[in-house]
Amino acid sequence: MLVVCPNPTIDRQVILADLAPGTVLRARENKAYPAGKSVSAARGCRANGASPQVHVLLPEGGSSWYLDTLRAEGMNVTDHLYPGEVRETILVYEDSGRVTVINGTGAEIAADRWYEFVRMVVAQVTPGGWVICSGSFPPGVGESELADFVGRVARAGGKLALDTGPNWLATGIAAGPALISPNLAEAEAVLAGDPGAVEPTDVGADALERAEAAAVALRARGVEHVTVTAGAAGVAWASPDGTGRLPGIEVEVKNPIGAGDAFLGGLVAWLEVGWDFPAAVRWGMATACSAISQWSPGAASAEDAARYHARLHQS
């Protein structure tokens, strides 16, 4: 399995009682992790026994700490360096559970360097094997580059699990990924043809019903496997194994950011070894539950995931 991380970032977490904009504050705790949504998905894969090769397209400045820390976790990382500084994301966690995220902008990449990265990644694709790509793309990569990347993976026989923002997703869908996993707000924005209109995920009583309808509608656009996650409400899917819903379970949340990526990593880890879709979805959710109960984005322990998985079977 391959994981492609085109726009990595360093997550700088700030934990405090209350965020008061415009004042000087002192954090109760600070943490830093090498991150980016695909890296979170790779952590989710690894919690399920998979050992993906993780291709990171990384600006050189600040790359040593990023790569050393990721490799110290035991991740198999291939780095593709280009000029610039690694971007940073500031995440503020308040005691109320509110999280504020300020995403940094990636370093601009030249077109020839981007295409070289894509060629190197696609050369590693195994026919029938899964490729995960989650998150955004750096400046310099536009819709035609995304469509080209998705098409090349498909032509090499790879099954691409693509989880990118609604602005990119419509283009990505048209180019032929095997799986997409938007959250409910992203899915509804794409279906409405209004990708700028993403509202926070609504976990109202009808969230799973809406998620299932969205999964079916997105699958009708030609993607074989679709999951639509709906935060605490759970997940719905549409796949060749049918459609379905899995309600969420209660989790003591520390870091909700990266839940969708941990879900995707867990899901694909089990699809890769041939499990049917509903069974793989259950492990995806168990992985997400484990990941959000600790701080490292997407990381889960196998024991913890198994504990949540057992609770899902009871629900």
Ligand SMILES: Nc1ncnc2c1ncn2[C@@H]1O[C@H](COP(=O)(O)OP(=O)(O)OP(=O)(O)O)[C@@H](O)[C@H]1O
């Ligand atoms: N507060 C929560 N309580 C319980 N389970 C949750 C919660 N938040 C997320 N999950 C689990 O994680 C899965 C994915 O979450 P979500 O829909 O929030 O993904 P997302 O919006 O893509 O997240 P991110 O963009 O931060 O990765 C859900 O389907 C659910 O199983």
Ligand SMILES: [Mg+2]
């Ligand atoms: Mg997501």
